Amino acid sequence: MGKKEIRWLLVWSSLLCSPFAWAASVPFDKIQCGWLGQGRENQGPAAKAICNKSGDKTPAGEKLRIEALRNDMYVAGAYHYVAGLLPQGSPQQKALIEAQARYYDERDACGQDLKCILRVEKERHQQLHRQRDALEQPLPVKAIVRVSQGWTTPEGESLTQRLLEGLGLQPLPRVTLDDGRSVVWGFVPHAAILQSMVVLSPKAQVEALVTADDVYMGEGKSGNVRVYLPDGQNRDQILPIVQSWVAASAAGFNVDCRKDQAVCRPVPLKVAVEIVNLSCKAKSVRACAQRAPSTLTPGPSVALFTQ
Numbered sequence: 001m002g003k004k005e006i007r008w009l010l011v012w013s014s015l016l017c018s019p020f021a022w023a024a025s026v027p028f029d030k031i032q033c034g035w036l037g038q039g040r041e042n043q044g045p046a047a048k049a050i051c052n053k054s055g056d057k058t059p060a061g062e063k064l065r066i067e068a069l070r071n072d073m074y075v076a077g078a079y080h081y082v083a084g085l086l087p088q089g090s091p092q093q094k095a096l097i098e099a100q101a102r103y104y105d106e107r108d109a110c111g112q113d114l115k116c117i118l119r120v121e122k123e124r125h126q127q128l129h130r131q132r133d134a135l136e137q138p139l140p141v142k143a144i145v146r147v148s149q150g151w152t153t154p155e156g157e158s159l160t161q162r163l164l165e166g167l168g169l170q171p172l173p174r175v176t177l178d179d180g181r182s183v184v185w186g187f188v189p190h191a192a193i194l195q196s197m198v199v200l201s202p203k204a205q206v207e208a209l210v211t212a213d214d215v216y217m218g219e220g221k222s223g224n225v226r227v228y229l230p231d232g233q234n235r236d237q238i239l240p241i242v243q244s245w246v247a248a249s250a251a252g253f254n255v256d257c258r259k260d261q262a263v264c265r266p267v268p269l270k271v272a273v274e275i276v277n278l279s280c281k282a283k284s285v286r287a288c289a290q291r292a293p294s295t296l297t298p299g300p301s302v303a304l305f306t307q
Contacts, residue, residue: 026083026093028100030076031069040101044108046117064114071121075103078128085135087178087304096131135176137204139167139184144198147206147230147278154285159228163209166196173253173307177300179237181207183245185305192216197245199238206230208238209278210245215271217252223271226285227292232277239275239292240299246271248305257303264302 031042033051050068079100086093103124110116144163151159167186174184180202188194197210208229215223227242229235247263248255250271257264273292280288 026080026097028076028079028097028104030073033069040104044104045111046104046107049110049112049114049117052112061114064118068114068118068121071118071125075121075125075128078125078132082128082132082135084306085132085174085176087176088301090178092176099127135182136174137182137200139172139198140200140204140206143206144209148209148228150283151228151278151285152283153211153226159211159285162194162211163196166194166211167198173305175304175306177241177304181241183241183305185210185245185249187216195249197242199241207234208242210242212246212249215246216249218250218271221250221270223250225271225273226276226289227273228276228278230278232279235275236297239273240297242273242299244299244302245305246273248302251302254306255302257301 028040031047031050050065050072052065079096083093083096086096103120107117107120107124110120141164145160148160148163153159153162165188167184168189169187172184172186174182176182182200182204183197184200185195185197193214193216195212195216197208197212198206199208199210201207208227210228211226213224215225223246225242225246227238229238251260251263255263274285274289275292276285276289282288
């Protein structure tokens with residue numbers, strides 16, 4: 001293995017081991033050649049062929065082995081990325097895990113044939129990329145601008161500008177809920193207390209736009225949240241989602257409900273929440289805003305919202 005290949009693999013290893021790359025709740029990882037490899041991905045003839053330095057010593061054989069190891073990391077990274085886009089413990093995530101297990105079986109069916117192993121790895125990588133693209137639809141910026149245009153916040157700022165500034169820190173965290181809706185959120189760069197959030201329908205249509213001020217890391221004791229509904233519809237479905245997201249933000253996100261049960265309990269937050277119907281002709285937040293009801297049905301798990 002040349003210096004270039006070694007350096008390349010070390011870089012990818014460090015990236016794939018980072019907490020941002022893995023969805024920690026799902027099984028399977030990249031191959032760990034040597035005594036570290038204990039999981040299913042490290043067992044079977046394919047893993048042995050990829051790690052076997054006593055095999056084909058020709059330049060062509062060594063090149064295939066390095067490429068197979070590299071593509072194993074590609075697959076593992078894409079698998080964990082897709083898992084992170086799916087609701088934790090959902091049927092969709094369980095189906096993804098089952099498909100990954102079948103992939104290992106198919107790869108093992110290649111035995112020691114590195115060309116066959118490489119073909120199976122590349123096919124799986126392409127499958128995961130297609131799944132990622134289907135889940136990670138681009139944020140409909142034009143739609144956000146269209147529905148919020150002409151509105152100003154009570155502070156006198158353009159609502160469109162405030163929303164887009166709150167989505168300025170890339171990449172944007174995103175979670176797909178069990179009903180197919182997606183929640184995307186972000187922060188104003190260098191001002192984490194100013195946030196924006198978007199709720200998208202399963203068809204990627206804007207169902208709600210949210211601004212949150214002084215909520216992040218506030219432990220649910222302070223802050224102001226405004227929920228903008230493009231047509232005033234689906235309020236009863238949207239508000240529980242917003243409530244869970246606000247609870248997650250107030251706790252700093254990345255909540256473990258097994259350890260932080262109080263945060264995950266569906267209790268009313270001491271955060272002012274206003275609802276604004278964007279079809280209101282006055283186009284004034286002060287004139288069109290209504291207070292959200294204090295009692296809401298439980299929303300999705302707070303633990304879903306991670307970043």
